[in-house]
Amino acid sequence: MSEQVFINNDFADVMLNRKSVRRFDPEFKIDREEIKEMIAQACSAPSACNLQSWHFVIVDQASGKEKLKDVTMPFNYPQLETASAIVFVLGDTHSHKVYREVWTKYCQEGRISEEKLQEVFSTFLPLYENASQEFLEKDATLDGAMVAMQLLLVARSHGYEANAWAGYKAADLVTALDKDSQRYIPIMAISIGKADETPIDSARYDTESLISVLD
Amino acid sequence: MSEQVFINNDFADVMLNRKSVRRFDPEFKIDREEIKEMIAQACSAPSACNLQSWHFVIVDQASGKEKLKDVTMPFNYPQLETASAIVFVLGDTHSHKVYREVWTKYCQEGRISEEKLQEVFSTFLPLYENASQEFLEKDATLDGAMVAMQLLLVARSHGYEANAWAGYKAADLVTALDKDSQRYIPIMAISIGKADETPIDSARYDTESLISVLD
Numbered sequence: 001m002s003e004q005v006f007i008n009n010d011f012a013d014v015m016l017n018r019k020s021v022r023r024f025d026p027e028f029k030i031d032r033e034e035i036k037e038m039i040a041q042a043c044s045a046p047s048a049c050n051l052q053s054w055h056f057v058i059v060d061q062a063s064g065k066e067k068l069k070d071v072t073m074p075f076n077y078p079q080l081e082t083a084s085a086i087v088f089v090l091g092d093t094h095s096h097k098v099y100r101e102v103w104t105k106y107c108q109e110g111r112i113s114e115e116k117l118q119e120v121f122s123t124f125l126p127l128y129e130n131a132s133q134e135f136l137e138k139d140a141t142l143d144g145a146m147v148a149m150q151l152l153l154v155a156r157s158h159g160y161e162a163n164a165w166a167g168y169k170a171a172d173l174v175t176a177l178d179k180d181s182q183r184y185i186p187i188m189a190i191s192i193g194k195a196d197e198t199p200i201d202s203a204r205y206d207t208e209s210l211i212s213v214l215d
Numbered sequence: 216m217s218e219q220v221f222i223n224n225d226f227a228d229v230m231l232n233r234k235s236v237r238r239f240d241p242e243f244k245i246d247r248e249e250i251k252e253m254i255a256q257a258c259s260a261p262s263a264c265n266l267q268s269w270h271f272v273i274v275d276q277a278s279g280k281e282k283l284k285d286v287t288m289p290f291n292y293p294q295l296e297t298a299s300a301i302v303f304v305l306g307d308t309h310s311h312k313v314y315r316e317v318w319t320k321y322c323q324e325g326r327i328s329e330e331k332l333q334e335v336f337s338t339f340l341p342l343y344e345n346a347s348q349e350f351l352e353k354d355a356t357l358d359g360a361m362v363a364m365q366l367l368l369v370a371r372s373h374g375y376e377a378n379a380w381a382g383y384k385a386a387d388l389v390t391a392l393d394k395d396s397q398r399y400i401p402i403m404a405i406s407i408g409k410a411d412e413t414p415i416d417s418a419r420y421d422t423e424s425l426i427s428v429l430d
Binding site: 032050052075152207 | 233365379430
């Protein structure tokens with residue numbers, strides 16, 4: 001990917017000065033193609049066995065937002081109503097079903113050896129094919145949270161602000177998003193737009209209290 | 216935090232060129248203070264209700280690595296044995312127990328109003344105090360994965376490479392790390408060091424197949 005893709009390419013600023021913005025300029029629009037580009041960039045995140053157990057639903061129209069009001073907790077209405085776009089990050093518990101196909105393609109493209117391919121097929125694949133729903137959901141949750149984290153950073157690198165939220169009825173969200181609730185699980189929503197508030201300067205604990213050492 | 220903290224401050228390079236490095240130069244050392252600094256920087260990640268439900272165990276000595284061999288799957292021995300340091304990211308399911316204390320401090324420091332404080336205490340706090348173990352673990356998993364994602368990026372910004380792995384016996388890991396397994400849950404391990412291999416150029420799916428729109 002091109003190195004010169006970001007308006008704000010200052011990593012320290014992008015990461016260290018990121019704060020959760022909850023109220024956005026409701027008149028401000030972001031082109032849907034740019035939203036898709038941000039998602040593609042965030043997908044450079046790693047995932048367990050490169051399964052990429054994530055899916056994204058973009059909501060950037062008043063009509064789509066209206067459909068989600070019933071499943072959104074009122075305290076998250078500002079994030080739903082004022083953002084230029086909300087990207088719902090879902091976890092895909094069926095991602096292993098395309099596993100064989102994708103890794104075979106890597107091998108054909110010369111990215112991995114035939115030996116590596118057979119190793120993958122004999123070790124990781126049976127693990128997922130025989131996994132419990134709980135295991136698949138845990139993996140998809142980890143993958144989804146990591147790609148969501150990158151999306152929050154990418155939003156800033158594009159000159160916007162963002163916020164992660166999960167104040168929705170989790171049991172009803174996936175269906176409200178018109179996706180298969182047997183396959184997908186909610187991870188979090190990322191609202192992106194032009195800030196219309198000064199965010200809370202939320203503190204962090206002293207890291208010393210959060211670190212242990214095993215000598 | 217200072218803006219000029221990173222050797223590599225090129226966000227596009229840090230994020231888009233990040234690949235999972237599994238074999239490191241085993242002779243290469245990173246000062247433990249720098250590991251702690253990287254963790255502190257990664258902790259700029261957001262968390263549900265700013266609970267920061269994460270904890271970190273640094274393993275950077277041969278003796279500590281040796282203690283973890285029994286709980287590590289052999290296919291992850293390179294990540295364990297050759298990294299300068301492994302940071303085990305744990306989820307903290309008791310983080311809400313310091314909730315009242317921390318938010319009261321924010322209020323005293325003028326970061327949030329008394330009104331906001333009372334709102335937090337009457338809405339979010341009971342949610343966590345009455346939450347199921349499953350809910351607390353889900354929240355801690357999301358928080359932990361997000362901070363781990365930032366740590367992977369921070370490692371590159373410090374000029375190192377890294378890798379996230381979870382090939383350990385999850386039921387035994389926390390105890391092996393000398394932490395309370397009733398309180399902490401394993402999220403993932405982040406190995407950091409100087410690369411001693413050319414990582415796999417792992418592909419990503421065409422994003423179009425991963426994006427839906429709700430109009």
